[in-house]
Amino acid sequence: MSKNLTVVDHPLVQHKLSFMRDKTTPSAHFRQLLGEIAQLLAYEATRDLPLEMREVETPLQPMQSPYLSGKKLALVSILRAGNGMLDSLLHLIPSARVGFVGLYRDEETLKPVQYYFKVPEDISERDVLAIDPMLATGNSSVAAIDLLKAAGARRITFLCLLAAPEGVARMQEAHPDVRIITASLDECLNEQGYIVPGLGDAGDRMFGTK
Numbered sequence: 590m591s592k593n594l595t596v597v598d599h600p601l602v603q604h605k606l607s608f609m610r611d612k613t614t615p616s617a618h619f620r621q622l623l624g625e626i627a628q629l630l631a632y633e634a635t636r637d638l639p640l641e642m643r644e645v646e647t648p649l650q651p652m653q654s655p656y657l658s659g660k661k662l663a664l665v666s667i668l669r670a671g672n673g674m675l676d677s678l679l680h681l682i683p684s685a686r687v688g689f690v691g692l693y694r695d696e697e698t699l700k701p702v703q704y705y706f707k708v709p710e711d712i713s714e715r716d717v718l719a720i721d722p723m724l725a726t727g728n729s730s731v732a733a734i735d736l737l738k739a740a741g742a743r744r745i746t747f748l749c750l751l752a753a754p755e756g757v758a759r760m761q762e763a764h765p766d767v768r769i770i771t772a773s774l775d776e777c778l779n780e781q782g783y784i785v786p787g788l789g790d791a792g793d794r795m796f797g798t799k
């Protein structure tokens with residue numbers, strides 16, 4: 590289970606997550622917290638990005654200083670809840686390119702069906718952060734990664750707020766090369782496919798829908 594799975598067990602992350610779990614937390618605060626935790630998860634996800642030394646002149650003297658090298662990241666939001674993590678990640682990594690994957694569940698086959706797909710043309714040359722707050726059954730997450738790989742993506746990290754063991758197992762079976770970074774590995778899924786104890790429907794809570 591632990592292969593390629595990182596739980597960011599940091600006091601700030603856990604504190605903010607507790608407010609997100611609280612059913613009385615209003616949407617505006619929920620959105621803000623999601624953005625803040627997304628940045629802390631991204632801090633972990635980006636710690637191995639390559640650097641190159643370049644000359645910079647401080648007010649005192651020239652020096653060699655590290656800058657990010659090569660093509661920058663691609664952030665891919667899995668609609669719609671992924672959008673709740675996107676803006677704050679773009680503040681942190683303004684040079685990132687952005688893609689979107691839209692999937693819905695066919696009521697008869699229960700399989701994910703693509704309704705929107707747009708990613709940077711050079712995605713094969715970029716490290717990809719696929720973002721979705723909830724890794725629940727893993728069905729849509731795995732389908733989104735299938736699409737990204739078909740478009741050429743090779744180095745993918747999946748960033749989520751909460752993960753269920755079932756979703757992690759499904760992702761690790763289908764895409765063992767994809768690293769999962771999450772704020773919490775929760776207990777299980779219930780019969781409706783909600784993560785338990787979870788925080789409810791992330792999209793509804795961030796957008797105030799039901």
Ligand code: URA
Nearest residue numbers: 725783784789790791
């Ligand atoms: N999607 C959500 O928004 N919440 C869950 O608990 C599971 C999937």
